[in-house]
Amino acid sequence: MIPVTRFLLGRSGGGDGLRFSRPGAPVVVWHLTPRCDLRCRHCYAATEDRGELTPQEERRLLDELAALGVPVLLLSGGEPLLHPRFWTILDEARRRGLRVALSTNGVHIDGETARRLGDAGIVYAGVSIDGDERTSDAFRGVRGAFRRAERGIVALTEARVRTGLRFTLARSTAGALEAVFSLAGQWNAARLCVYHFVPAGRGAADRAEMLSRSETRAALTRLAALAEGAPDLEVLTVDNAADGIFFALSLLRRGEKERAGAVLELLRRSGGNRSGEHIVSLRWDGFLFPDQFSWGHPLGRFPEQSLEDALRRSAFPLAIMLRDRKSFVKGRCRECRWFDCCNGNLRARAEALTGDFWGEDGGCPLEDGEIRSA
Template identity: 45%
Template structure:
């Protein structure tokens, strides 16, 4: 994640203690738990290939509690409940509360359509640290991408319910050719609805998202999009609106923003570069990991084809620290394995090779160049 708002303002933000630590030491990774395959929507870009019904062999409540025990023992700071739609798990609130009691901060990634006022209160009272609600455009665009008429209004109502009860909530927006022209209107919505956090995700070619490769933005469109996010964030902050605005899943953004700052405000460039170096770039297999509904452990949520072990058989900590798997060993120290433009890039300390899942999905080789990098050869030092 790259916080545009922090680079612009220097403000303290909720994820600073996790985001700006290059060496994680004794702290475990943030864990994304795809807790169920079931979902009430049919999103075109769903990385989890969610279905209408729960997946085969989903973890039971007892197994999930044991899994959370293991995460706590391994000093995992955050458990992100994802899906499918995590609120469709009947034991969601029980497990979120259990995680909080064990010292693991529960957060939620949801489509938002099921968050009534009562559920918003329950999220707050359970101690959920953050609720990320997916909105991928205005009404018609969002509903088309989500495969459900009325999804936009239901998700917006879910956001409003969270805002009303004081539950920390944010908007999640995946950038594609379908929706990037509505980005300005999304910023208007963020301001009008009092939404204090927004994450703009680059497309990763996994799950149903693999069908949308041709709908990823071009290099020129990516640059124009980051320029717009930069301008609109600066405008919000200048007018006294304290917002957290982040881009996610493309570490070329960090280099692009640094070069913008270096050109426009050289005096600030060194401080910005220090901040970016502290993030360490892509952390798949290092500071973020994933577990699916069957208990399989993956380097991140976008690499379901690489299974490192199963938490029903071994503790998460044992699996995560086992580097007998060549991919896992490589991810933890990948620079010497990278190929193509990534191997020659002068910004590896900032980017760490960008997204290996996207490189593998596009080429079959996890160490190939990330095709979503939009920096020029001159910018990366070739």
Template identity: 40%
Template sequence: MFRISQYMRELAHAEKTGHYPEAVHARRGSGGAPGPVVIWNLIRRCNLTCKHCYALSADHDYEGELSTSEVFGVMDDLKDYRVPVLILSGGEPLMRPDIFEIAERAKAMKFYTGLSTNGTLIDEAMADRVAATGFDYVGISLDGLRETHDHFRRLEGAFERSLAAVRHLHARSVKVGLRFTMTAMNAHDLPALLDLMRAEQVDKFYFSHLNYAGRGNIHRGKDAQFQATRNALDMLFERAWQAALEGREEDYVTGNNDADGPYLSQWVRARMPQWEAPLRERLVAWGGNSSGVNVANIDNLGSVHPDTMWWHHDLGNVRQRPFSAIWSDTSEPLMAGLKAHPRPVGGRCAQCHYFDLCGGNTRVRAQQLTGDAWAEDPGCYLRDDEIGLAAGSDASRVAVTPFRNARQTIRIVAGETHV
């Protein structure tokens, strides 16, 4: 996750005081560094069949999902491994009968506990339960205004139900965020959705770049083009900057494209060049892509993945080995590469002078398009001349081609990928 507002507040402080603020370092206990944020798809069933769903969910039961007692056992291991955050997701997590029992235990164990939901099931009674459980944060997906959102979610009335959920939760003082995944089919609604966020006094706006997983991979041919992506980031940067200057308690964050860090560095260079160097230090410390390092995923069957977009690559299953053992195992080739510093990436990513900021960006896009997890990320929207390469050489880049329903067997060994 790229925390735009955090950096904008630091820049606003620097502009006001003439000094860039000192970095705030989290306290680390004697047990060493904390474990990763865990996004946990507790259930695959969903009442919607969204066009960009990475889990390919549908409204029916899926066999073999973890039982309540199995979930509790995994939670004990996660706590011992110093995992700080659990994001309870799906499918639609509110369709899991024991979701509140799981969430209440997570809160009792002092995990920061989030809920990722489409919001359509949150009426006033459900909002009461969510509020009583004490979730630290609830993220609700909106893909645009009414017509666009209902089209994406394949359900007439989905927008009104999700917006009602935002209002129900806000009335109960639950911290709520909107999640928006941009493609060429909904980019036009971003300005209005940002206005809606402010009108509804929503706490956070999460802008997700399309990642090529599940239905998002099938629809990758409709991914937003690079200029549309840049326009969207310009809009988010300006909105977050003005919010920081005005002291608004709004958070703007992005995900699934770590070129956002270098792009912010360029934005600052053009407007406040005196702060580019200290900002770059912050961005290097951030380090870019966190897959396999600071963010992890457990799916509904207990399989562990480097993040939610890697469901086609299992690292192990918590029924056979503890999560802590799976996550620490660098004999697994993909994990060895993801945890390597620097990562063994190739192409333009390896030559980019922002490599220490973004870490080579999102590996799953490269793997889905080329079969090579270490190829350049085709979703990077920066031009070659902006990243230190010869101007005009972009023509040789990996192109985003439409999905073809052809099965491939992909084997990753020692930094190499074999198809």
């Protein structure tokens, strides 16, 4: 995640301590289930595979997550609230002292559900909204999804659950960027996460949704201006570590050399994209992956392996290579002088666009001259 608000305004966000440190254990995104009642164009979990863990395996998994000391457990899906044992899992996680966040489409959250989530100690809920009502419903494939998600967001904020919006930046949604900022203010959202479209899962069949480099740069410039005009909203971009370099170079062009240097130092400290190291994706069937877009590249499987073996002692070739990406990346990524700031960006997108997991990431917003300039 790139903390736009911190980079441009100098205001720290809630996750900066974790973002700019090197935790002993990764953030774990547990995709509880593929079940979902929306048909989002960009869904990475679009599958009918229901090979979910048993209750006994879930309890063992939570024991291991607590023993490892994971800083955050993010419950996702599909739609996690549709898992038949969602509330049991949440209660078991709380009893083990785990910090739990939620990624949801919001359509199943009413006042009572929001209160239960608050009572269960959810530290953050991210709700997906992809523009104004017309844009969001079209992108998510179900009419009425926007209004139901709006009800969920309002209920969560009224229940004092820290709540943010999750917006996917794509060709169909880019024109609604200003509307989403307005909605975040209207709904008292604490955070807005702007995700770049990744052509994986269902999105692999809709690559036209991915913005070109020039379109991405234009969108990031608009986003920066909107973030500077909403200083009380924490704004981040996701799935494109090179965004941070784009913002640093933009500051340099504005003559803010000291702030640009501070941004680059933070980027180097965070190490860029750390899929498979600082964050991992655990699917409902126990397979562990570098991130939710790399489900063709397992790092191990629970419960056949313990989580510690999979995360800390994995002998899978990919796990070893991810720790030394500079030796394997190709194309512009290999030539880029900013590699230590982005770590080769998102490998899943590189594979989707080039057919090679170690190919160049075509989602990078930097121009050729920028990747070579000091």
